[in-house]
Amino acid sequence: MSNDPKHPELHVYEEERNDLIDVALGFGVFFGVLFLIAIVATVITLVAK
Template sequence: MSNDPRHPELHVYEEQRNDLIDVGLGFGVFFGVLFVIAIVATVISLLVK
């Protein structure tokens, strides 16, 4: 087997990937970051009043 980039079906993956888990984790982490930003913004807006 060669590593010819014109034949991606010949490439052997170094590790197996579960795309559903990866997407779910990505959404979860992104939601968590936005949630923390929203909480910080709410606290700051309440302290400014």
């Protein structure tokens, strides 16, 4: 085995990753941010009238 730092087999994960939870959490947070932006935009348009 070589000492090349870019060799993929030399890099083991430091912690276990649950990809499904990561993706679900990412979608949830992104949806929350967009929902918050939509609420703020709606409030601004209602107040502006």
